Amino acid sequence: MMKKKINGMRRSPKALGIVLFAGLLAVGTGYTAVNAAVSPKVQSVRTAEEIALGKKLFLSNCSSCHGKNAEGTANAPSLIGVGEASVDFQVSTGRMPGAASGPQLEVKPVQFTEEQTSAMAAYIGSLADGPSIPDAAYLQANGNPTVGGELFRINCAMCHNAGGAGGALTEGKYAPNLMKSSAKTIYEAMVTGPQNMPVFNEANITPEEKNDIITYLTYLQNNRSVGGEELGNLGPVVEGLLAWLGLLGLLVTITVWLGAKSN
Amino acid sequence: MSNTSTTPKKNGFLAGTANYVDERVGVGGILKEFGRKIFPDHWSFMLGEVALYSFLVLLLSGTFLTFFFDPSMAETIYEGSYAPLKGAHMSVAYSSSLDISFEVRGGLLMRQVHHWSALLFVAAAGLHMLRVFFTGAFRKPRELNWVVGFVLFVLGMAAGFTGYSLPDDLLSGNGLRIIDGMMKGVPFVGTSISAGLFGGEFPGTAIVGRLYSLHIMLVPALILVFLALHLFMLVIHKHTHYSGPGKKDTNVVGYPLMPVYVAKAGGFFFIVFGAIMLIATFFTINPIWNYGGYDPSPVSAGTQPDWYIGWLDGALRLAPTGIEFMIGDYTVSTNILLPLVVSLVFLAIVAVYPFIENWVTGDKREHHVLDRPRNAPTRTAIGAAGVTFYAVLWAGASTDLIATNFKMSLNQVLVSMQIALIVLPFVAFFVTKRICLALQRKDREIAIHGRESGRIVRLPHGEYIEVHEPLEPHDLYKLVDFKDYKPTLARPNAQGKITFSSRIRASLSKFYFEDRIAPATQTEIDEAAHHNHEIEAEVKKAIEASK
Numbered sequence: 001m002m003k004k005k006i007n008g009m010r011r012s013p014k015a016l017g018i019v020l021f022a023g024l025l026a027v028g029t030g031y032t033a034v035n036a037a038v039s040p041k042v043q044s045v046r047t048a049e050e051i052a053l054g055k056k057l058f059l060s061n062c063s064s065c066h067g068k069n070a071e072g073t074a075n076a077p078s079l080i081g082v083g084e085a086s087v088d089f090q091v092s093t094g095r096m097p098g099a100a101s102g103p104q105l106e107v108k109p110v111q112f113t114e115e116q117t118s119a120m121a122a123y124i125g126s127l128a129d130g131p132s133i134p135d136a137a138y139l140q141a142n143g144n145p146t147v148g149g150e151l152f153r154i155n156c157a158m159c160h161n162a163g164g165a166g167g168a169l170t171e172g173k174y175a176p177n178l179m180k181s182s183a184k185t186i187y188e189a190m191v192t193g194p195q196n197m198p199v200f201n202e203a204n205i206t207p208e209e210k211n212d213i214i215t216y217l218t219y220l221q222n223n224r225s226v227g228g229e230e231l232g233n234l235g236p237v238v239e240g241l242l243a244w245l246g247l248l249g250l251l252v253t254i255t256v257w258l259g260a261k262s263n
Numbered sequence: 264m265s266n267t268s269t270t271p272k273k274n275g276f277l278a279g280t281a282n283y284v285d286e287r288v289g290v291g292g293i294l295k296e297f298g299r300k301i302f303p304d305h306w307s308f309m310l311g312e313v314a315l316y317s318f319l320v321l322l323l324s325g326t327f328l329t330f331f332f333d334p335s336m337a338e339t340i341y342e343g344s345y346a347p348l349k350g351a352h353m354s355v356a357y358s359s360s361l362d363i364s365f366e367v368r369g370g371l372l373m374r375q376v377h378h379w380s381a382l383l384f385v386a387a388a389g390l391h392m393l394r395v396f397f398t399g400a401f402r403k404p405r406e407l408n409w410v411v412g413f414v415l416f417v418l419g420m421a422a423g424f425t426g427y428s429l430p431d432d433l434l435s436g437n438g439l440r441i442i443d444g445m446m447k448g449v450p451f452v453g454t455s456i457s458a459g460l461f462g463g464e465f466p467g468t469a470i471v472g473r474l475y476s477l478h479i480m481l482v483p484a485l486i487l488v489f490l491a492l493h494l495f496m497l498v499i500h501k502h503t504h505y506s507g508p509g510k511k512d513t514n515v516v517g518y519p520l521m522p523v524y525v526a527k528a529g530g531f532f533f534i535v536f537g538a539i540m541l542i543a544t545f546f547t548i549n550p551i552w553n554y555g556g557y558d559p560s561p562v563s564a565g566t567q568p569d570w571y572i573g574w575l576d577g578a579l580r581l582a583p584t585g586i587e588f589m590i591g592d593y594t595v596s597t598n599i600l601l602p603l604v605v606s607l608v609f610l611a612i613v614a615v616y617p618f619i620e621n622w623v624t625g626d627k628r629e630h631h632v633l634d635r636p637r638n639a640p641t642r643t644a645i646g647a648a649g650v651t652f653y654a655v656l657w658a659g660a661s662t663d664l665i666a667t668n669f670k671m672s673l674n675q676v677l678v679s680m681q682i683a684l685i686v687l688p689f690v691a692f693f694v695t696k697r698i699c700l701a702l703q704r705k706d707r708e709i710a711i712h713g714r715e716s717g718r719i720v721r722l723p724h725g726e727y728i729e730v731h732e733p734l735e736p737h738d739l740y741k742l743v744d745f746k747d748y749k750p751t752l753a754r755p756n757a758q759g760k761i762t763f764s765s766r767i768r769a770s771l772s773k774f775y776f777e778d779r780i781a782p783a784t785q786t787e788i789d790e791a792a793h794h795n796h797e798i799e800a801e802v803k804k805a806i807e808a809s810k
Binding site for chain 1: 304305306307308309310313346347348349350351364365371375378379382383386387390433434527531534535538539542544545546547548549550553554555558560561562563564565566567568569570571573660661662663664666667670671672673674675
């Protein structure tokens with residue numbers, strides 16, 4: 001009687017495996033379901049081949065600093081979760097792969113084709129969610145330039161200069177000139193916050209407002225100063241230099257000519 | 264009918280008018296007096312003229328701008344043609360500045376003409392001041408005119424700054440904010456001064472209108488008054504001239520105003536006007552549309568004042584931080600006070616320099632012959648040190664641009680400039696003084712021994728000599744004609760006491776004139792000439808013998 005009872009209470013050796021399996025199954029599907037519901041947008045569809053090519057490129061070009069699994073090393077940060085936009089920004093402007101360590105990565109000739117860049121972005125995007133490549137709808141520069149200008153002056157001008165000419169940061173770092181940046185680059189910079197730039201997420205500046213800023217900058221890029229040569233948009237210092245060396249220099253030369261004794 | 268052709272036409276229209284005016288205001292006498300005014304000819308005497316003409320251009324272009332500018336800070340909505348500001352809320356002042364740039368025919372050109380000529384006005388005045396300083400033209404009887412000129416320079420800065428702040432764009436507002444901060448940094452009264460100027464808390468709604476009154480009325484009126492004084496004294500004193508044969512402290516050698524300088528100066532005005540028009544046509548200045556209307560929250564990178572305020576901005580930037588301290592509840596903002604005091608002391612030294620030098624030399628004579636800078640080594644060295652000090656402060660205003668454009672660290676640029684501000688003026692002083700003394704030695708050498716001819720002659724006994732050719736008297740003149748001061752000793756006064764001030768004076772005199780190269784005397788030149796003749800004779804003899 002006792003024995004039977006004990007026997008009945010005894011778990012079968014297989015029970016542990018079954019329970020574990022059922023539990024994992026429930027948690028796994030539940031997580032996936034919840035995750036899918038919470039995640040704001042689905043990453044652009046990427047094929048397995050693209051990701052595989054991206055991984056190959058990553059291993060041969062990036063892994064020496066960013067680690068074999070993009071987990072980061074002492075020399076470079078982890079890329080897990082930085083998103084496709086970040087890869088596209090850094091690689092398509094030539095900043096990555098970096099030539100040397102310094103205060104800031106420089107823009108230099110681009111080293112990868114668009115397909116290669118896209119594949120690497122796919123690989124990094126496949127590791128974890130992050131800012132994705134911006135929707136082309138926000139890159140049309142068809143927003144409101146007045147709102148964009150105002151947002152630019154409030155959020156960006158303190159580093160990038162009101163005319164987008166760029167400016168100095170501490171210890172050799174700087175905010176670059178924006179007069180040659182593409183709409184896509186500007187958008188990606190805002191959402192990923194490369195190097196010293198802060199991130200302007202959708203709560204700070206909505207995608208429509210980002211489009212307004214792009215509209216404003218595109219206007220500046222396409223409509224150079226109506227007042228003549230704009231001297232790099234660098235403001236009164238360059239103007240003063242030209243007043244001294246150009247204007248006063250010319251007039252002093254003329255005074256020398258006027259004062260010269262005739263032969 | 265025939266007598267009209269035989270009798271000379273007495274009263275033609277011009278002669279008639281001239282006679283009419285002369286009989287009433289005696290213009291003939293005035294013209295006679297002024298027309299015969301003599302001015303010496305030298306390029307460096309035209310720098311002040313450049314400033315004067317750019318001031319005329321400023322008046323003309325400024326008058327045009329007042330037709331369209333509205334200094335109101337009332338809020339309006341921009342409806343002009345510059346797309347990226349359409350519908351933006353802004354002040355009427357900014358909106359009317361934009362209209363001048365985009366709607367008024369020729370408005371942008373006039374704005375640029377006005378701004379470029381403002382930069383030129385102060386620059387030319389500054390260069391003119393340097394010429395006057397380095398040639399010693401500020402000596403008796405012109406000390407007061409130096410002070411008047413100095414006031415004009417400061418008024419030029421004031422006119423520039425009040426104008427810079429009028430468009431009420433982001434750049435000008437940022438500039439005003441700095442001025443506001445500097446005023447508030449002054450102990451006890453600062454906050455009240457700021458509140459008084461801005462009509463309450465910064466930025467308020469009054470400042471543009473107030474600056475406009477100053478900019479178009481008070482400051483230009485003062486400039487005109489001081490300009491009149493400056494020119495009046497120029498006529499009274501007569502112009503200085505550089506040393507040369509026949510040029511003395513008692514005369515002026517040059518050409519008369521009529522007709523030479525009236526034509527020359529008239530033409531030169533149009534050259535200056537033309538050069539300003541050219542630069543205003545081809546180069547943008549202060550693109551206010553880029554900056555947007557003023558809003559106290561944003562600040563743009565690369566916010567700088569116009570060049571003539573740059574040195575003050577540099578002083579602020581280079582001031583060491585972390586030296587502020589508290590007295591009770593009150594913060595003493597030394598980071599603002601220190602640059603303020605340093606700039607004011609610098610200006611004060613510039614203003615009173617002629618009196619300092621005059622006191623040291625004790626020279627009561629009138630000086631109408633200018634110094635060559637090398638012949639006043641200590642003054643020239645002091646000037647070089649002052650220019651260096653100013654230049655480092657000036658460069659300090661563009662630390663950020665230097666850092667980004669030359670790929671350097673902003674922090675290191677700043678620290679290097681702080682060091683340079685203290686060290687470089689001393690370096691400039693010593694280097695300049697040594698260069699002056701070396702040039703004086705060279706002059707003396709040439710005056711005594713003549714110019715190296717490059718002819719090497721071998722004498723019969725084997726000696727090689729280079730033949731020096733004596734100078735023409737005309738060239739010799741400027742090498743030997745300069746005033747040579749010697750250091751004076753502290754002397755007891757009537758009571759037999761050596762006062763503290765006479766001690767200071769003696770040590771300053773030593774500082775000024777301790778290192779001196781005396782001009783070559785006639786005896787020395789004659790002796791050398793005699794020696795030269797002997798050599799020449801020997802050379803001739805040798806040549807004769809070889810034939």
